[in-house]
Amino acid sequence: MVRKKDDWYQYAGAVHIHTTESDGTRTLEEVVAIGREVGLDFMMFCDHMTLSNRKAGREGFYGKTLVVVGYEHNDLQDEHHYLLFDSPRVYPPEMTAAQYVAAGAGDGALGILAHPDEIRKALKDHPAYPWKDWSVVGFDGIELWNQMSEWMEKLTRWNRLLMAFSPRKSMVAPTARILKRWDDLNKTGKCVGIAGTDAHAFSFKVGPLKVEIFPYKVHFRSLRCYILLREPLSRDFPAARRQLYDAIRDCRLFFANVRWGEADDFxxxxxxxxxxxxxxxxxxxxxxxxxxxxxxxxxxxxxxxxxxxxxxxxxxxxxxxxxxxxxxxxxxxxxxxxxxxxxxxxxxx
Ligand SMILES: [Zn+2]
Ligand SMILES: [Zn+2]
The missing domain is CATH 2.60.40.10 (Immunoglobulins)
Known part of the structure; x- marks a missing residue:
């Protein structure tokens, strides 16, 4: 819900959400219904290599909740995951990371490195997808904290059951390594830090059981981003979308794991x-x-x-x-x- 603070209007939302258009398990409309139930002001969807939800006209206001659709790009090696919002199209899959970051910047898109610090040692069948090429320039931000990555990182063969039933317990914090890189980048210019849910609601086999890990609702009660606007969010959809993207690019943002307490009054x-x-x-x-x-x-x-x-x-x-x-x-x-x-x-x- 919007908060008025001094001269600022604050809105809370979820960034980095998948649907059935790629490897998520619910449709956009179903996920939006869950987000509205927990009171999200905005939701930012990004399925892998497709803008089909945007093309189908599913962006817009759902009640008071602003819903925007970008996509998650990756290279042919399935590395260098990159969240792109407001890009005119899905860029060709054979582009290198440097090329699609440059293409997004050239088209005025909002580009954020996805889970750049992902490390998974424990499970061979779930490899990590970190950002490797740090010579790339021209991105607007970094996903410092990714709920799904952190969960997977802590997963071993032995703790699957516990982890599946209380997924939020495993969340600790962004790594010192990625925070340092982000601080260093900000010494020379703005680079926004965000938290992404990376919500898919995968089901996961735990022995004979099939358990849905991180149902969307659990995600939306964990990592949240809060943006600050000078004016209230417009009711005109294109204008509101512009306000959201501008606030993120301008770093008027903080994020929280609300599992440890509501953060609206920060x-x-x-x-x-x-x-x-x-x-x-x-x-x-x-x-x-x-x-x-x-x-x-x-x-x-x-x-x-x-x-x-x-x-x-x-x-x-x-x-x-x-x-x-x-x-x-x-x-x-x-x-x-x-x-x-x-x-x-x-x-x-
Ligand atoms: Zn990814
Ligand atoms: Zn993702």
């Missing part, structure tokens, strides 16, 4: 007494400039400056004098479990 901004900047925003450095954080409930709160942790405290709020220019973000943990992650606020010279 706030993070820089404040110089007369102006405020939220995630994705920028203020010039000056004396008296502070960063403020509010959490919905107490948690371990970390402040990260240019990729380095400069503060860790257990609290539900924080006010911090900005010591130097640079990029700042916050992370909140419940115990060892990652809860809320912001994008960067830029403090210029």
């Amino acid at each position: 706030e993070f901004f820089a404040d110089n007494g007369s102006r405020r900047a939220v995630c994705g925003g920028e203020l010039p450095w000056e004396k008296g400039l502070v960063l403020r954080v509010k959490l919905p409930s107490p948690a371990t709160l970390r402040l990260v400056h240019n990729g380095e942790k400069i503060l860790e405290t257990h609290s539900h709020e924080l006010e911090y004098q900005v010591p130097a220019p640079g990029i700042y973000r916050v992370e909140a943990f419940k115990g060892k479990r990652g809860w809320i992650f912001s994008n960067h606020i830029r403090i210029g010279r």
Whole structure:
């Protein structure tokens, strides 16, 4: 549900959802019904190598829920998974990662590296699909946290049953490795960090049982993205879609695993007494400039400056004098479990 915060309107949604148009197990309409039930404001679908749901006219508002359709591209080796929204077409499968990232950027699409840090050692029949070619440039963002990847990563032959019945228990946090890469990329320009559900609702064999792992509803009660808009979401579909894509590209976004608590009341901004900047925003450095954080409930709160942790405290709020220019973000943990992650606020010279 929309939240008004100061001058901003905040919306919560799910990114990276599959349907029966590729390897998901429900139709778009069925998945949207589930998303509406749990109160998502927006849903971003991306089946593998097809825009068939978009071509069939299934984008639009379903009640108050904004539904957009992009697709997930991969190369011929089934590597370099890439989420593309607003691309005019599905690019040819024989393109290299560098080529389809460039094609998307050239067409003004929104492009996000999917599960770039995926590692799976335990199961031979479920290989990992990490991003390998880091010389590629021109993407808009990185999926720092992918629910499906993290679940698969922790799966072994021995814990299948437990993992299948309580899938959200396995979620920990984005890896330090991918967070570092993302921080480094942001030192030279904006690169949005998102969390993707990668919802498929696969069924999985556990001994003689067939269990649906991560039903869509469970996904939608776990990783969520929150966007911030200056104006309320338009009721005109093309305008609303533009607002959503622009907010993501502009890094006006934070994400959370709501399994550890609702995140709607999270706030993070820089404040110089007369102006405020939220995630994705920028203020010039000056004396008296502070960063403020509010959490919905107490948690371990970390402040990260240019990729380095400069503060860790257990609290539900924080006010911090900005010591130097640079990029700042916050992370909140419940115990060892990652809860809320912001994008960067830029403090210029
Ligand atoms: Zn993928
Ligand atoms: Zn996917």
